[in-house]
Amino acid sequence: MNSLGGGIRAALDRMLSIGYGVVYDYIFERFLPYQRLEAEVRQCVEASVPPSVDRHGVRILDIACGPGNFACLLAEAGFSVIGLDTYASLVEVAKEKRRAKHLSNLAFRHADLTRGNTFRESAFDQVVSIHSLYVHPAPDALLQEACRVLKPGGYAVFVNHTRQVGRWSTLREIWRRDGSAAALRCLLWVLPNAVFEAVRKPIGPHYWDEDAFTAHLERAGFSVLEMRRTFLDDASLLVWARKHTEG
Numbered sequence: 001m002n003s004l005g006g007g008i009r010a011a012l013d014r015m016l017s018i019g020y021g022v023v024y025d026y027i028f029e030r031f032l033p034y035q036r037l038e039a040e041v042r043q044c045v046e047a048s049v050p051p052s053v054d055r056h057g058v059r060i061l062d063i064a065c066g067p068g069n070f071a072c073l074l075a076e077a078g079f080s081v082i083g084l085d086t087y088a089s090l091v092e093v094a095k096e097k098r099r100a101k102h103l104s105n106l107a108f109r110h111a112d113l114t115r116g117n118t119f120r121e122s123a124f125d126q127v128v129s130i131h132s133l134y135v136h137p138a139p140d141a142l143l144q145e146a147c148r149v150l151k152p153g154g155y156a157v158f159v160n161h162t163r164q165v166g167r168w169s170t171l172r173e174i175w176r177r178d179g180s181a182a183a184l185r186c187l188l189w190v191l192p193n194a195v196f197e198a199v200r201k202p203i204g205p206h207y208w209d210e211d212a213f214t215a216h217l218e219r220a221g222f223s224v225l226e227m228r229r230t231f232l233d234d235a236s237l238l239v240w241a242r243k244h245t246e247g
Contacts, residue, residue: 025067031188033232038070040230041128041157044240045074048126048155055079056105061124063113063146064132068094074128075106083108084118113149114141122151131236133160134205143220153245156222159230159238163207165190173233189232213237 049058055078062071065083067090075081075098083106085091091110098106111118114136127146133139143158150156174186208216214224222241230238 025069030185032185034189037130037159037231037236037238038073040238041070041130041159042073042077044155044157044226044238045079045126045128046077047240058126059124060126060128061119061146061149063127063129063142064136065094065108066090068097068108070128070130071106071108072097072101072103075103076101078105080105081107082124084111084113086110086112113145114138116145116148118145119149121148122154123149125151125154127154127156129157130159131161133158134207136206139206140216140220143216143222147221147243150243152243154243155225156241156243157238158213158217158241159236160213161205161207161236162209162229163235164205165232165235186232208237210237213239217241 045060049055058079060074060079060081062074062081062083065071065085066087068083071081071083071094083091083094085094085108088110091108094108098108109118113119127150129142129146133142136142146156171186171190174182210227213227217224217239221244223244224239224241226240228238230236
């Protein structure tokens with residue numbers, strides 16, 4: 001009976017992750033707040049690299065890469081990228097994208113970074129994590145491991161929710177401020193996210209404000225360079241950070 005229940009759970013998780021990947025692909029191309037967020041993250045990544053440095057020599061880890069959209073963008077910008085995710089079906093979707101785009105400077109792996117044996121110490125120049133901390137069962141362990149695999153002085157970009165995104169309150173606020181068309185476009189993200197929140201494994205959520213986020217990062221070994229509100233109605237915090245240098 002336990003094996004049957006485990007099989008059903010695995011099948012449901014696979015259906016959820018594939019459905020999430022399909023919805024994410026649709027949102028990625030059409031949801032303006034997400035496009036703006038991706039542009040902000042990419043700006044931080046590129047600002048960390050001097051113009052004289054060959055981008056192919058810059059190794060970036062995309063933590064919880066999902067179906068691989070942002071990892072593909074970074075690889076297309078010339079960086080050497082590894083996308084990592086704990087959902088095998090999403091990793092397969094991401095690998096299909098890589099093959100279709102013929103990106104030799106991009107790879108995807110199915111693994112949990114917090115296991116501690118995924119990558120060697122100081123393996124990467126930068127790490128990126130977008131909206132993964134708040135649903136991770138051990139966000140502090142994830143930050144510590146992200147710091148471990150980052151070179152001393154290396155850069156990181158983390159984005160995390162500060163609060164739950166209410167469906168109707170968010171729609172009402174955007175309708176009031178930006179009009180009905182913007183509110184309807186907001187449904188592209190709000191409704192699928194509500195479904196994800198309802199059916200995902202009951203972990204967290206870990207919502208952090210500015211002070212809490214700073215404290216978690218400093219304990220993990222990072223210094224905060226910049227922090228700002230972003231995304232849908234300022235529901236998230238974007239942090240540009242740097243690993244402490246040795247000595």
